[in-house]
Amino acid sequence: MLLVKNLHASVNGKEILHGIDLHVRAGEVHAIMGPNGSGKSTLAQVLAGREGYQVTQGSVTYLDHDLLAMPPEARAREGVFLAFQYPVEIPGVSIALFLKTSLNAIRRERGLPEVDAMDFLGLVRERMKRLGMDEAFLTRAVNQGFSGGEKKRNEVLQLAVLEPLLAILDETDSGLDIDALKTVADGVNAMRGPERAIVVVTHYQRLLDYIVPDYVHVLSQGRIVKSGGPELARELELHGYGWVEAKNGARQVA
Amino acid sequence: MNVMEITHSDELERVPTGLAGHDVPWVIRARQQAFARFSAQGFPTRRDEEWKYTDVSVLTRRASLAPDDIPPDPSSEAALHAWSLAQEGTHLMVFVNGHFSEELSAMGELPEGVHLGSLAQRLEDGDELLRPYFEGEEHTVFGALNNAFATDGAVISLPPNTVVDGPIYLLFIASGHGVAIYPRNIVLAGAGARATIIEHYMGTLDSHNFTDAVTELNLGAAADIRHYKLLQEGPAAVHIAGIHADQQADSRFASHSYALGGHLGRNDITSRLLGPHCHCTMNGLYLLDDKQHMDHHTRIDHLAPDGTSREAYRGILDGASSGVFNGKVIVHPGAVRTDADQSNHNLLLSRQAEVDTKPQLEIFADDVKCTHGATVGQLDDDALFYLCSRGIDANLAKSMLMYGFANDIIEKIENPTLRNRIEGLVLDRLPQGENLSL
Structure with a gap:
């Protein structure tokens, strides 16, 4: 589904990713772990198409498309979804309007009829119930005045409503208490399925107790330095990132 | 003569x-x-x-x-x-x-x-x-x-x-x-x-x-x-x-x-x-394009004690349009315990668009609470990316941000029929605005 080859990317002329290789197949859950500054979020942003990130080398193929040639909205319509580490506030725009507009943009691309207000509310209410969210949420302005937990829950709600094929979760666990973490993880787990791939980007192993990955990759200094099964996450928890970095002779972060 | x-x-x-x-x-x-x-x-x-x-x-x-x-x-x-x-x-x-x-x-x-x-x-x-x-x-x-x-x-x-x-x-x-x-x-x-x-x-x-x-x-x-x-x-x-x-x-x-x-x-x-104890609200919204020019001069005179006033104006300016906001709030001697708040926020969508905003507070009484703020800005790139990353095309995303910006004023309309009517008029003015109603 997603094939990343020798991906190099820079921000403001400074290279952050120094050749990433990653292959994610439908039905798989991959975790990308790494310390602060290792390039995890840069990878997520590049995949979603954020402006300001220059790809200097390499390729990204998604379902036979050259992903890097597509504008962000086209990626989303083809089924790529990024749950933001820092969801953005959209004052004056309700979650209901935002989600319905997104859903219909994606449905149009897939040749499906647009949903009307009634059908949309039916669908979104059902998803909210599943995530233990209050319906009053729908009328609030997107992310405005939300707590950290509410913002993350809102990302997972979008994931549940938009039903992407490839979901990338960027530090979705940061800022969550244990109860919120469980709810969010349940929401993500409910999305697991044979057609869908999930990439979980995280600093901590904690989230992976709830969303158990098929593969774990350790990112350091803009490279994947180690890949393995879920046991790799637990080893990292025990020994810290220094362990992998030392083993691979990577320079310590200044 | x-x-x-x-x-x-x-x-x-x-x-x-x-x-x-x-x-x-x-x-x-x-x-x-x-x-x-x-x-x-x-x-x-x-x-x-x-x-x-x-x-x-x-x-x-x-x-x-x-x-x-x-x-x-x-x-x-x-x-x-x-x-x-x-x-x-x-x-x-x-x-x-x-x-x-x-x-x-x-x-x-x-x-x-x-x-x-x-x-x-x-x-x-x-x-x-x-x-x-x-x-x-x-x-x-x-x-x-x-x-x-x-x-x-x-x-x-x-x-x-x-x-x-x-x-x-x-x-x-x-x-x-x-x-x-x-x-x-x-x-x-x-x-x-x-x-x-x-x-x-x-x-x-x-x-x-x-x-x-x-x-x-x-x-x-x-x-x-x-x-x-x-x-x-x-x-x-x-x-x-x-x-x-x-x-x-x-x-x-x-x-x-x-x-x-x-x-x-x-x-x-x-x-x-x-x-005494009067309340005054002044809200406004101007949507300008081409060579349109719109000037709002407002003036609230607090002449008695315990008055409150709330003023919020917003403008979205495109093309070579120009807007003016001049808001005077005058707290006269004796108008003690006046509580006044005023704001004017503007969104400029083009380099040729221009806005002149001038809040003017004049206070001649004690024990008053007066605040004001004015901003002139552009559409937020992070917000645009966020919307686009959900499949919304760039032009519709811009309209959505404009609508959101305007909506902070529109939602102050208490009467729902009137609010819907005015919201409809505003949406008519935005590109693809017809796609922005629930």
């Missing part, structure tokens, strides 16, 4: 037969004196501090300032709009080029004692009640011109403690080329009276009309009046207006100004909080 004055005096002598009250001595005298005041001052220039950013010199090039005396038939579009408003349970008065159209109006049932009627009729009758409004000093020189030429408008009088449920809807249709239009509205709200009043100005694509409108509102003790102004003049129209309220103790006045169409517009909106 200068040349300009002679020309305009001739004009005044030429039209009286077409002006309401031409048989009533005090009306004639009041009009002549008002015209003399206008002539003495002439149109303002950009050397006047209050008109620094708004150039009305186009008016000096008009062939005539006189209103026409025979109203034409309105366009079928305008007639249809009037008809649909009448179906919504509004108390509707329609004016075509400043003349009341009984045929298009539907005043409906009003509570006992409430009077809603034509100003022209009252002037014809020489109604003494209107006399102070025509004989006093005007707020601006355009007020003087309006006093001289006022054709018609609504007189609304509400006895104490009456509540008018449906909105009183005053629809002003500009129809025909280049006419000068002088609407004049007078609202007398008795103690404890409540009503919602809408002034809607509609124009056609090609009319180069000049409208000079004045609305005066007198709020008795504890009266509650909500006033909405919708400016949807044609793209070549010049629209200058004054909305002036006087508030007695415990009254609430809310002014909402939506500027959505017109070539050059100026609203002077003022309120005087004359008694």
Whole structure:
């Protein structure tokens, strides 16, 4: 589904990713772990198409498309979804309007009829119930005045409503208490399925107790330095990132 | 006597037969004196501090300032709009080029004692009640011109403690080329009276009309009046207006100004909080494009203790448009414990668009709480990316951010029917706006 080859990317002329290789197949859950500054979020942003990130080398193929040639909205319509580490506030725009507009943009691309207000509310209410969210949420302005937990829950709600094929979760666990973490993880787990791939980007192993990955990759200094099964996450928890970095002779972060 | 004055005096002598009250001595005298005041001052220039950013010199090039005396038939579009408003349970008065159209109006049932009627009729009758409004000093020189030429408008009088449920809807249709239009509205709200009043100005694509409108509102003790102004003049129209309220103790006045169409517009909106515990709201939204220019000058005078005022204006400017916001809040000596808040936020969508914003707080009393803020910014790139990353195309994402920005003002409209209507008008102005309703 997603094939990343020798991906190099820079921000403001400074290279952050120094050749990433990653292959994610439908039905798989991959975790990308790494310390602060290792390039995890840069990878997520590049995949979603954020402006300001220059790809200097390499390729990204998604379902036979050259992903890097597509504008962000086209990626989303083809089924790529990024749950933001820092969801953005959209004052004056309700979650209901935002989600319905997104859903219909994606449905149009897939040749499906647009949903009307009634059908949309039916669908979104059902998803909210599943995530233990209050319906009053729908009328609030997107992310405005939300707590950290509410913002993350809102990302997972979008994931549940938009039903992407490839979901990338960027530090979705940061800022969550244990109860919120469980709810969010349940929401993500409910999305697991044979057609869908999930990439979980995280600093901590904690989230992976709830969303158990098929593969774990350790990112350091803009490279994947180690890949393995879920046991790799637990080893990292025990020994810290220094362990992998030392083993691979990577320079310590200044 | 200068040349300009002679020309305009001739004009005044030429039209009286077409002006309401031409048989009533005090009306004639009041009009002549008002015209003399206008002539003495002439149109303002950009050397006047209050008109620094708004150039009305186009008016000096008009062939005539006189209103026409025979109203034409309105366009079928305008007639249809009037008809649909009448179906919504509004108390509707329609004016075509400043003349009341009984045929298009539907005043409906009003509570006992409430009077809603034509100003022209009252002037014809020489109604003494209107006399102070025509004989006093005007707020601006355009007020003087309006006093001289006022054709018609609504007189609304509400006895104490009456509540008018449906909105009183005053629809002003500009129809025909280049006419000068002088609407004049007078609202007398008795103690404890409540009503919602809408002034809607509609124009056609090609009319180069000049409208000079004045609305005066007198709020008795504890009266509650909500006033909405919708400016949807044609793209070549010049629209200058004054909305002036006087508030007695415990009254609430809310002014909402939506500027959505017109070539050059100026609203002077003022309120005087004359008694204690008054509340005044002033909200506004201007959406400008091409070479449109819109100027809001507002003024809130806190003259008594314990008054509160809340003012929020927002503008979205594209093309080579320009906007002006000048908001004065004056806390006079003795107006202790005044609580005033004012804000003006602007979104500039193009390099050629320009906005001049000037909040002016003047405080001459102790123990007051006054805040104000003004910003000028662009669309937020992070927010655009967020929307695009959810499959929304870039142009629709921009419209969505504009809608959100405007919505902070729109959602302050309490009446849901009116809120939906105004939201619809705003969405009509945004690219792909039709995709932005639930």
